[in-house]
Amino acid sequence: GxxxxxxxxxxxxxxxxxxxxxxxxxxxxxxxAGDDPDAPVRERPAPAVAAPVVPAPEVSAPPAPKARPSAAKTPAARESVRPSPSTPPPTPTPSPSRPRPAPAAPQPSPSRAKPSPAPTPTPTPSAARPAPARGFPLARIPQSALGDHSGPEVQTWRSGWVWQRGGLEIGGRWYGQGITVNSRSSVEIALNRQCTAFSARAGVDGLSRFTDGSVRFSVYADGQRLWQSGALGYEDPAAAVEVPLTGRGTLRLVVERAGGGALPTLASWADAVISCR
CATH class of the missing domain: 1.20.5 (Single alpha-helices involved in coiled-coils or other helix-helix interfaces)
Known part of the structure; x- marks a missing residue:
């Protein structure tokens, strides 16, 4: 068994x-139960079939992990072989140092503040400049007994005959304006301003073509003679007249005979201008 x-x-x-x-x-x-005849016959129950006990499968434990081989120990680095004291260490050659550029000077940052306006210079009071001179042609100044005293005026009650002309001729030359008078004449002019000068061209007028006489011209200011010409005839060129009048109040133009003649002679002050302020 x-x-x-x-x-x-x-x-x-x-x-x-x-x-x-x-x-x-x-x-x-x-x-x-024995052999008791009176005992009821009991029906035997069918034998219960016991289920076979199936043993639980043995659970095998998982195999233990194999120990990993330990990493090979890295041998410690050996010390570098020191040079023998007999051999001197090489001396390093110093590299040539490059000069460093000097740092640039910092530039001031522009200020955002608005610059204050420059003070306006106070003008230095200068001497008042004189007003420019104004010319008064004799051909256009008024002739009056009294006048309005606004500028030079011919005083008729102290003057002889005066012909104010727009164009005339002296010694073969033509002039734009002037006055013509007799060979014996005087013209009195009130200046009525601060005048500075009188200029003109004086001579025998071209209308006296057949005259044989000669004349002399003179300029007076406040009764004082300031200029006088020589004797001038028909064919002589005009004499230049330049007379200062600063500080004067009156001007007088005088013509006189310088030589005999049978025919009348006309004298002219051409381009005659009084300059005043």
């Missing part, structure tokens, strides 16, 4: 053990 049981597997052994247990139980029941 031992041989047979060894050959059976675990399930067969379990089933056989269950059968033996059932038979033993039936024998115990039969012995207790």
């Amino acid at each position: 031992a041989v047979v049981s060894e050959g059976l597997g675990l399930p067969a052994k379990a089933a056989l053990a269950a059968g033996i247990a059932i038979a033993a139980a039936a024998g115990v029941v039969f012995a207790l």
